[in-house]
Amino acid sequence: MTDKTLATATQALKDGRPDDAEQLLRAAIADGHPGARAGLITVLNSSGRTAEAEELGRQSIAVGDITTQMIYGRILADRGRFDEAESILLPLAETDHPQPVGAYLAVLDQAGRSERAEQWLREQTAAGHPTATRYLAIKLLEERRTDEAIRLLASLVDNGDAEASASLARIVRFSAGVLAREQSRDDEAVGWFERAADAKLTAATVELGYLHREAGRLDEAETAFARAADLDDITALLALANVRRSQDDHAGAEPPLRRAAELGDPTAWFNLGVLLSQTNRRPDALAWFRRAADAGDADAALRAGSMLFEFDRLDEARPYLEKAAEAGDRQTIGVLLTLLAEQHDLPAGARWLLRLRELEHTDNGGHEG
Known part of the structure; x- marks a missing residue:
């Protein structure tokens, strides 16, 4: 199995032919090709x-x-299984x-374990590990x-x-740019940032x-x-x-959004769903909204639930709308009540109607309207 075969499998995946890609990758694994397993786990997960x-x-x-272990770790992290990752x-x-090191720190960041990341980096730095020392320096720089x-x-x-040595020179240039920007010397800041860039x-x-x-x-x-x-x-x-979308270049905005989404960024999942929805690719948009919603995004839950409701997939829509409604948005609760009425679930409808009345009461300053 040659590198060319692996490249063919990668191209098949990009062309939207996952079955062909899987067949090639499984053959590559059987032949002991390095990198094939990483490609296959990506195909299966996607x-x-x-x-x-x-x-x-x-x-x-x-x-x-x-x-492949690094990819597996990120997959588990994307599912919220941070301890396993x-x-x-x-x-x-x-x-x-x-x-x-980069993959491990990315998972800690995704899990909100910044203190744990710094502690580990300091332990590794004390043990004389140069890569950890560089990452610690970068973290410190980002935090000023x-x-x-x-x-x-x-x-x-x-x-x-x-x-x-090169990093140190870059940091000095970057720090000078930050200082100039904070003092509103934008032209000077641009010069320093260009040198650091x-x-x-x-x-x-x-x-x-x-x-x-x-x-x-x-x-x-x-x-x-x-x-x-x-x-990346x-x-x-x-x-x-965002810059490209602000200029109505939706086609140009999609590749960076997809790449950020592939790297596991929840904001990118939601934004990609919005872009796909705006360009009339609603089934694809739904998949990304569901992924963002499953990661805890209430806005994505509302969009996913509303789309599923429109597609007449009421049982799938309901948990997303309930998740979004828990944030206390009255419009969302209204959509959920419509769904519950179609499902003839009167007890649940009554509970959410009571919740809606409580919100309206609060909005009126506690006075009956």
């Missing part, structure tokens, strides 16, 4: 074949397939290889703890780490895009965001999509 994807993930642990990714991250970030990178430079500091490239966008220079903003988006920066991917 096709909603959860049990098969998880079984393949477990197999990847048994055979030591690191790439962490248990898979932690041993990989402790090797201090950049990709597993610049002095400590510079000290960490300087320690790596002293040990002959050329990458840390040229040195491949993604955060600076994103900041440069924001500066251009705020000044109404949308073409320059798009160029800056696109540079950072090419490095989720903030940049979302910003790039």
Whole structure:
């Protein structure tokens, strides 16, 4: 099985032929091709074949397939099973290889475990692991703890780490840009951010895009965001999509949104659903709204429930509308009451009608209208 065959499978997936891609990937796995298992778990997961994807993930642990294990960990995280995801990714991250470290930290971030991430990075830094030290410095920089970030990178430079030397130079340029921006010296800030962006500091490239966008220079903003988006920066991917949508370039906005969605960003799931809905691809939009709703997005739950209701799929619509109605929006409760009436569920309808009356009473300042 050759790399060309694997490329053919990847193209089949992009062309919307998952069955063909699966057949090629299974043959590649049988022939021991590296990377095929990672492709197959992606196909299975995107096709909603959860049990098969998880079984393949477990197999990847048994055979030591690191790439597939990382994907498996992210799949579990996307389903809210953060403890399981962490248990898979932690041993990989402790090797201090950049990709597993990045995957592990991404899951901790998704789980809202920022303190745990910093604690682990500090432990790994104390153990002398340079990759963890770089990630800790980046985290500190993002949180404007610049002095400590510079000290960490300087320690790596002293040990002959050329990458840390370049990072240190980038941080100095970025910090100068931040200071200039905070003092409303925008032209100077643009210059510093451009220098840091040229040195491949993604955060600076994103900041440069924001500066251009705020000044109404949308073409320059798009160029800056696109540079950072090419490095799979989720903030940049979302910003790039927003700039293009603001110019009614829906076709151009879709690729960065899809990429951010593939990387597991819930905001991208919702925004992609909105874009697909606006371009009359409602079944596809529904799938993304449901995914965002399952991750706890009340607005996505309302959209998913409303679409399912329109498609006359009442049993599927009801839990989404109930989830959205729990946020206390009266319009949502009205839609839910209509659905309950069609299902002839009078007890549930009565409960939600009482809830609606309570909300109206509160809105009137506690006085009867």
